Amino acid sequence: MKTDSRWITTPITADLLRGALDLERTEHGVLPHRLPARARAQCGDPQLAMVESQPSGVRLVFRTRATAVELDTLPTKRLYVGAPARPDGVYDLLVDGTLAGQGSVSGGTVQVVDMSTGSMELRPGPVGTLRFTGLPGRDKTVEIWLPHNETTELAELRTDAPLTVAPDPGRKVWLHHGSSISHGSDAASPTAIWPALAAALAGVELVNLGLGGSALLDPFTARAVRDTPADLISLKLGINVVNADLMRLRAFGPAVHGFLDTVREGHPTTPLLVVSPILCPMHEDTPGPTAMDLSALGAGRITFVATGDPAERASGKLTLNVVRDELSRIVAQRAAEDPHLHYLDGRALYGEADAAELPLPDGLHPDAATHRRIGERFAELAFADDGAFAGSGGERRAGGR
Structure with missing residues (x-):
């Protein structure tokens, strides 16, 4: 010292x-x-x-x-x-x-x-x-x-x-939960992770609950979101459930409903945006689990592979396309009684054209340039005049740090 x-x-x-x-x-x-x-x-x-x-x-x-x-x-x-x-x-x-x-x-x-x-x-x-x-x-x-x-x-x-x-800046607090991509894997620096870039562009205060490998619909995470003051909430769900081969379709739907129910206990009318996974070619139609490619590791590179069998979708195994369909269905069902609930297909943030231009270097995580693109796209879509976070109105809640 x-x-x-x-x-x-x-x-x-x-x-x-x-x-x-x-x-x-x-x-x-x-x-x-x-x-x-x-x-x-x-x-x-x-x-x-x-x-x-x-x-x-x-x-x-x-x-x-x-x-x-x-x-x-x-x-x-x-x-x-x-x-x-x-x-x-x-x-x-x-x-x-x-x-x-x-x-x-x-x-x-x-x-x-x-x-x-x-x-x-x-x-x-x-x-x-x-x-x-x-x-x-x-x-x-x-x-x-x-x-x-x-x-x-x-x-x-x-x-x-x-x-x-420093005095409270008085800006709206945006709480975001997601996977390693939201956490910032392979971004250049902490203000260059896509949620930080989007927050800066939108002029909001970020609370980032992006948890690498751990966006698994855990009830304790839902309660953490429920109990944290926030003016805007987004939940980027699905990829880690596929990565871990954690559950089948029968369990996934009720788990999503339960997660949303818990969040709504603390934030009954807060704008809430459910975001499905960005494009990840190896898991679009192939289930998990995801594994590190040990042959590439032996050559000094870190890359990932999908180890599931596409035929196992018939028995309820999850792929990204299955997850997107289910998330879209759940949000549409709930939105009939919850006008503040919204859905965003993650491929609007990073889709096929983006993958052709900026492929995921390790097969799973975006590089620095792709973090910037995702952050800019999210700000454009979520905070647009017709976006989920547009005109959220009302006084900013206190204590959103």
């Missing part, structure tokens, strides 16, 4: 964070979570534990005249045995809403994953320091967006001038 007298240390509290639903005290400081403790206690899945603690959409926000900012963090990085090392997570610095710098923190804990055996090993590492200098000396709003793909414990925040909690 710094002892230089020019630095002012400010405790990291919930008032300085946006986009997190819970803040856990740790040995090193605080750990932002995107699911509340009660939800986390209801599932022991290590994949869920990893992704919900990765702070996609979570940012420190404050007002200050400081020209230098330092943040000590303990990141947890992933390393797949046999694959190239992943680059360090990126922190985005925004000054009055404009990207003004980027940085990374080296060191930290490493989570080693062996896909051939399914084993995981944690290798402890040291706290590192993120540093930004040369900021304008005027009073300004500073945002530090945390890496969307690294669990990040926040140890200490230092500035060379006092800081205060």
Whole structure:
């Protein structure tokens, strides 16, 4: 920790964070979570534990005249045995809403994953320091967006001038839930994930519950959405249920209804948009489960393959086309009594023409350019004059961070 007298240390509290639903005290400081403790206690899945603690959409926000900012963090990085090392997570610095710098923190804990055996090993590492200098000396709003793909414990925040909690911007709060694509897989930086891009274009505050591999219609996630203040809600559903080969058509429909019922308990008239999966050629008509291609991994590449049999659709196995048909049917059925419920076919965000121009590099996740396209398309469609989020009206709810 710094002892230089020019630095002012400010405790990291919930008032300085946006986009997190819970803040856990740790040995090193605080750990932002995107699911509340009660939800986390209801599932022991290590994949869920990893992704919900990765702070996609979570940012420190404050007002200050400081020209230098330092943040000590303990990141947890992933390393797949046999694959190239992943680059360090990126922190985005925004000054009055404009990207003004980027940085990374080296060191930290490493989570080693062996896909051939399914084993995981944690290798402890040291706290590192993120540093930004040369900021304008005027009073300004500073945002530090945390890496969307690294669990990040926040140890200490230092500035060379006092800081205060930024006032509530008064903008509508958009809560989005989805899969790894919504989480930000393969995006360039935390403000370049498609939900962050769409939020910036629409001028709304983002709460991102994109959970890589874990958009599985879990009741505890539905309750988290229900209990989180929001003015606009979107649910991007389906791909992870196919990836995991988690349920058959008989269970999928009632699970979607139950998820929507729970959300509506807390948000009875909030604009609610159900979004089906974007185009993913390998799963359009082939069920899961999805598996990592071990032959490609041996060549140093990460790609995915669909391992199901298309003939199994007859027994109720799910494909993306089956999922889209069911989601469209459910929303149409419910919309007769719920005028605030809407449906968007995910292929309007990324379809066949997009796949020909910008194919999914690993067969499953979009690259940085495709994240931008999806974000721009979502903003154009959902926030258009005739979109699901148009003219939502009413006073903005308080406490939507």
